[in-house]
Amino acid sequence: MVSKNVLRKLSNQELESYLKEGNRFVPEAVQIAFEILEERGRIFSEQEKTALQQLIQNKKEEEVAKRIEEVEVWKDHITEDPEAVKLYSRRTIFVSSVFFSPIPGSILLFLNLVKLKKYLASFLALAFGFLFFMFQKYVLASHFDFGTTSRYSPEIGVIAVGALGLLVISVLATPKKLPYRAESYILPVILCAGTAVLMYFYFQEWFSFYPFARAIHLFRQ
Structure with a gap:
């Protein structure tokens, strides 16, 4: 001002x-x-x-x-041009990261960047996904109470940071406003389903702060 x-x-x-x-x-x-x-x-x-x-x-x-x-x-700049490269959308990466941890999102972003021949950024994205997953567990387990029901709960904030981190890598590493065709949802669904299975069996060890994992845990009980 x-x-x-x-x-x-x-x-x-x-x-x-x-x-x-x-x-x-x-x-x-x-x-x-x-x-x-x-x-x-x-x-x-x-x-x-x-x-x-x-x-x-x-x-x-x-x-x-x-x-x-x-x-x-x-934004995602999706086109029907058959000559355009096929990539997983940022929305798919973000949603999978929020609900199923940054690991499936980082794998999808890794594949996108490899296809664009951004090899250094691709490995950075993959490493970020796995390292942030472990980091957020440490931060939440050490400093916060998982029992809060506030919409401003720290779990959601930390999870969102991981998803946003992947988006930032995507924006910085991908050519600006690159038109692309949307890749099939088959692999994202497989990755998310696999993560859901892990949530079912390893809820307490790794996923207790994920709202979706809590829902699975309640169903299990």
Whole structure:
């Protein structure tokens, strides 16, 4: 947020730099600099005012475009183009990581990155999934009470961090807005089903903080 009081401390010459074409200041700062200069008696012609308003509008449009671009980077860009590479979607990776631990999600991301020939990132994703799984068990077992029923329970927060970590690796390692065809759900289902079996038999040892594992455990009882 731009403070008008801060800009008031600047000289007229410094404020004039806010009005120059190509400056890096945010549109709010440009508008405030213009208002302060007017208060100090600077006379702007109608042509200058029009140019200045256009500059502010262009900056606002650039900010909107930048925000849209930032959001687009995180989205799945699925296409029907038969020439496009087939990958597992980020949504599939995220959901499998939240409900079934980061291990199945990291395996899917590993396969994606291998297909894209991002070998270093692929092994990083795989290592992250397995290491974070062990790390979160240690953190939750050592510092938190599994019995909380709050929607802000630490288990959910830590689990979400693991899933988000895989998404970050995916975003950083995958070419921006890469169009791809959605890979079959067969392998994700197999991985999640296999993890569900492990949850059934090793609930107390490894999965007691997963809500889905708790549901399986209740069914088992």
